Amino acid sequence: MTDPTPSDRLLDWYDRHRRTLPWRAAAGTCADPYHVWLSEIMLQQTTVVTVIPYFQRFLARWPTIHELAAADLDDVLTQWQGLGYYARARNLHKCAQVVSANHGGEFPTTESALLALPGIGAYTAAALTSIAFDKRAVVVDGNVERVVARLFALTDPLPGVKKTVKEHADRLTPDRRPGDHAQAMMDLGATVCTPTSPKCDLCPILAHCLGRQQGIAADLPRRAPRKTRPTRHGVIFWLQRKDGAVLLRRRPPTGLLGGMMELPGTDWREGEAWREAEARQQAPTEARWRLLPGSIRHTFTHFHLVLTVMAGQCAQSPSGPPSGTWVKREDFGSQALPTVMRKAIDHAMAGTAKS
Structure with missing residues (x-):
């Protein structure tokens, strides 16, 4: 009888300690590809705890991929608020439309065909292939990277070491139960082989861990120093009509926060903050503008953003510039507003309430 492999030990541990997650199938059953796909897109750059309520709300609103495909993009973006990285939501909607229209609502079952779909990269294609279709694929997320880096x-x-990590993960991946193996690796990284204070004594593959044997497991994986994030500055315009409605506009469909709603504002530039006089030149209309005290700070992946707010009252009650939409305050909740704009709105409402 041969000794159990690391994957054998890992699968035995997974059968006893697997996490219960709303997108996972019960033991011995196949996962719904729609559920796997939706959860994996949401989990990119986001924690499980944060994703669970979003996943449940999405499924309650759009139980099938056909229903998600038929949804209005604004509704999808509104439900996505708070998850960030809004390109994921736009691609989620595009992908649903392609799968619904071109594949009869069924996801392709091969990595190459999945990679052709909007918003599906190498990781998501491998996860779907493995977890939803139980075909061998090499699934490497942040948890798996950590486990592999320590194990070897x-x-x-x-x-820089990502290619080597994937090569080792490939050698670990079995032909038997590849989907369970992938999820076991994720669970091990999330609950035992954690970023700090790993619980090595609970690890089912401790005997195989070179990092533990060398006394360096807790220091792995090592990361190259991060570049310092630059700071950008902008000015936001809070323009009200006499009836209390506020002017919003839609951002361009592509790029950062693409397709989301926002308060009008200046460009976001690095270096010095905007002077009040030059900011007025980018105001959406003439008004008696005044600068509100304080600022809003928000951090994106590659830069910090500092926004100040100028408030103004519309002299008349126009229907609004072609690029803008007048929205009553009580209707803000139905608008696809990113978190940074929610912060700006809260700041503006607090600042104007004091006047």
Whole structure:
């Protein structure tokens, strides 16, 4: 009788300790590809705890991919608020439309065909192939990277060592129960092989861990120093009509926060903050503008953003510029507003309430 492999030990541990997650199938059953796909898109750059309520709300609103495909993009973006990285939501909607229209609502079952769909990259294609269709694929997320780096004592820093991590993950991946193996690796990283204070004594593959044997497991994976995020500055315009409605506009369909609603504002530039006089030149209309005290700070992946707010009252009650929409305050909740704009709105409402 041969000794159990690391994957054998891992699968035995997974059968006893697997996490219960709303997108996972019960033991011995196949996962719904729609559920796997939706959860994996949401989980990119986001924690499980944060994703669970979003996943449940999406499924309650759009139980099938056909219903998601038929949804209005604004509704999808509104439900996505708070998850960030809004390109994921736009691609989610596009992908649903393609799968609904071109594939009869059924996801392709091969990695190559999945990679052709909007918003599906190498990781998501592998996860779907493995977890939803139980076909062998090499699934490497942040948790798996950490487990593999420690297991094989990979001391070169990420992201440079990613290729080596995937090669080792490939050798670990079995032909038997590949979907369970992928989820077991994720669970091990999330609950035992954690970023800090790993619970090595609970690890089912401790005997195979070179990082533990060398006393460096907790220091892995190593990461190259991050570049300092620059700071950008902008001015937001809070323009009210006499009836209390506020002017919003839609951002361009592509790029950062693409397709989302926002308060009109200046460009976001690095370096010095906007002077009040030059900011007025980008105001949506003439008004008696005044600068509100304080500022809003928000951090994106690649830069910090500092916004100040100028408030103004519309002299008349026009229907609004072609690029803008007048929205009553009580209707803000139905608008696809990103978190940074929610912050700006809260700041503006607090600042104007004091006047």
